[in-house]
Amino acid sequence: MGAITGAWQWLTTAANWAGEKGVWHRLAEHLWLSGLCLVLSCLIALPVALWLGHLGKGGALAVNLSNVGRAVPTFAVLVLLTLSPLGTRGDWPAIVALVLFAVPPLLTNAYLGMREADRDVVEAARGMGMSGPQLLLRVEIPLAYPLIMTGLRSATVQVVATATLAALAGGGGLGRIITAGFGNYDTAQVVAGAVLVAVLALTVEGVLVLAERFLDPMRGRRRAVRTARA
Amino acid sequence: MSGGAAGAGCLARNDWICGEYLRTRGQELVDATVQHLGITAVSVLIGLLIAFPLALVARRWRAAAGPVLGLTTVLYTVPSLAMFALLTPVFGVSAAVVVTGLVLYSLTILVRNILAGLQAVPAEVREAARGMGYGPARLLCEVELPLALPALVAGLRIATVSTVAMTTIGSVVGYGGLGNLIASGMEGFFKAEVLTASVLCVLLAVLADLLLMGVQRLLTPWTRTQARGRGRAGRGARAAKAVG
Numbered sequence: 001m002g003a004i005t006g007a008w009q010w011l012t013t014a015a016n017w018a019g020e021k022g023v024w025h026r027l028a029e030h031l032w033l034s035g036l037c038l039v040l041s042c043l044i045a046l047p048v049a050l051w052l053g054h055l056g057k058g059g060a061l062a063v064n065l066s067n068v069g070r071a072v073p074t075f076a077v078l079v080l081l082t083l084s085p086l087g088t089r090g091d092w093p094a095i096v097a098l099v100l101f102a103v104p105p106l107l108t109n110a111y112l113g114m115r116e117a118d119r120d121v122v123e124a125a126r127g128m129g130m131s132g133p134q135l136l137l138r139v140e141i142p143l144a145y146p147l148i149m150t151g152l153r154s155a156t157v158q159v160v161a162t163a164t165l166a167a168l169a170g171g172g173g174l175g176r177i178i179t180a181g182f183g184n185y186d187t188a189q190v191v192a193g194a195v196l197v198a199v200l201a202l203t204v205e206g207v208l209v210l211a212e213r214f215l216d217p218m219r220g221r222r223r224a225v226r227t228a229r230a
Numbered sequence: 231m232s233g234g235a236a237g238a239g240c241l242a243r244n245d246w247i248c249g250e251y252l253r254t255r256g257q258e259l260v261d262a263t264v265q266h267l268g269i270t271a272v273s274v275l276i277g278l279l280i281a282f283p284l285a286l287v288a289r290r291w292r293a294a295a296g297p298v299l300g301l302t303t304v305l306y307t308v309p310s311l312a313m314f315a316l317l318t319p320v321f322g323v324s325a326a327v328v329v330t331g332l333v334l335y336s337l338t339i340l341v342r343n344i345l346a347g348l349q350a351v352p353a354e355v356r357e358a359a360r361g362m363g364y365g366p367a368r369l370l371c372e373v374e375l376p377l378a379l380p381a382l383v384a385g386l387r388i389a390t391v392s393t394v395a396m397t398t399i400g401s402v403v404g405y406g407g408l409g410n411l412i413a414s415g416m417e418g419f420f421k422a423e424v425l426t427a428s429v430l431c432v433l434l435a436v437l438a439d440l441l442l443m444g445v446q447r448l449l450t451p452w453t454r455t456q457a458r459g460r461g462r463a464g465r466g467a468r469a470a471k472a473v474g
Binding site (some may be wrong): 003004071072075076077080083157161162164166167168175178179190191194198201202205214 | 307
C-alpha cells in the first residue's frame with residue numbers, strides 16, 4: 001500500500017507537474033506524437049483500404065498485414081530505427097515505428113468494412129445509376145463506418161499505448177516518467193506514471209466511443225430501424 | 231547470417247549482421263531465448279486456464295457477460311509499460327510482474343474467442359447431444375469444445391504471437407528475454423545484438439504460430455474432410471474480427 005500513497009503524494013506535488021520533465025510537458029509531447037502519427041497513418045491507410053475495398057481486390061494483403069504487424073515487437077522496431085541513420089533525427093524513429101503499427105488495424109478494418117457492406121444495397125445503388133465516387137461516398141463508406149471506426153479506435157489506443165514505449169528508446173512522452181522512475185528506483189514515481197498513462201489510454205478510448213456514436217452518418221436511421229424492430 | 235572469415239572484424243566495425251557476434255555470444259542468445267520462451271509459454275497457459283472458466287461464466291449467466299468482457303477489454307487498453315510498472319509494487323522486480331501483465335493482456339483475446347466459438351455451436355447439435363442423454367459436462371467436453379476448437383485456437387494463436395512480441399517490454403524489469411538483449415544493445419549502440427535479437431523474436435512468433443496451426447490440424451481432423459479450407463478460413467476471420 002506504500003506505493004499507492006507514495007504515488008498519490010507524487011501526483012499531488014505541484015513541482016512534478018511543472019517544467020521540462022513535468023507531467024504537463026510530457027503529456028503535451030505524448031499527445032502531439034500520438035496525434036501526428038495517427039493523422040499520418042490515416043492518410044496512408046484509409047485511401048488505400050477504401051480504394052481496395054471499392055475494387056474488391058487485395059483482400060489477402062489487407063488481412064495478413066494485420067497479423068504480421070502483431071508478430072513484430074514494437075520495442076525492437078523502435079530500437080532498430082533509433083540505431084539506424086534515422087536515429088539522429090529527433091522524433092522520427094518513434095514516428096515511423098508508430099505509423100508502422102497503426103496502419104495495419106486501420107487498413108484491415110476499413111477494408112473488411114467495405115467488403116462487408118451489404119452487396120445487395122451496393123448493387124441496388126449501382127442500378128439506380130450512381131457513379132463510382134457517389135457509390136463510395138454515399139453508400140459504401142456509411143455502411144462500412146462501424147468497422148472503420150473500430151479500426152480507428154484500436155489504432156488510436158495502440159498508438160497512445162505504444163507512444164509510451166518511445167521513452168524506452170530515449171524519446172519523449174509520458175513513458176519518460178515511468179522509465180525515469182525505474183532509473184531512480186523510485187517506485188512512487190513509476191506507479192504515478194503508470195496511473196497517468198493508463199488514465200490517458202482509458203480517456204482516449206472513452207472519447208472515441210462517444211465520437212463514434214456522435215459522428216455516425218446513419219445515426220438517425222439506425223435508431224429508426226431499432227425502434228421499428230422493437 | 232554471414233559467418234566464418236567474412237565475420238572477422240564485424241564486431242569492431244559494429245555491423246548489423248555479424249557472425250562473430252553469434253559465435254562469441256551464443257550462450258547469451260540461447261539463455262535469452264529460453265527465458266523468452268518460458269515467459270511466453272507460462273503466460274499463455276495461465277491465460278488459457280483463467281480465460282476458459284471466465285468464458286463459461288460469461289456464457290452461462292448473461293448478466294456476467296458484460297462485466298467480464300468489459301473488464302478484460304479495459305485491461306487491454308492499459309499500455310504495457312504502465313501495466314508492468316503498476317504491477318512492480320505488488321510483486322517486486324521479478325518475472326511474476328511480466329507474466330501477470332502478459333496474462334492480463336491475453337485474457338481479452340482468449341475470452342472473446344472461446345466465447346465466440348462456444349456460441350457458434352449450432353443449437354441442433356446441442357439438442358441432439360442432450361437427446362442422446364449427454365449431461366452438461368459431457369456435452370461441453372465431447373461436443374461443444376471440439377466444435378469450438380477452431381475459434382479457440384485462432385484466439386490462442388493471436389494471443390501467443392502478441393505475447394511473444396510483448397515479452398520484450400519485460401526488459402524494463404530485467405525479465406524480457408530477447409528484449410533484454412535489445413535494451414542492452416540500445417544502450418551500447420551494439421547493432422548486431424539488437425538486430426539478431428529482434429529477428430529471433432519474430433522467428434519465435436512465426437514458429438509458435440505454425441506450431442499451434444499444426445496442433446489444430448491434428449486435433450480437428452474432421453475440418454479437413456468437410457469444406458476444404460474455405461470454412462476454416464471463414465471461421466478464423468470471424469474469430470479474429472471478434473477481437474477487433
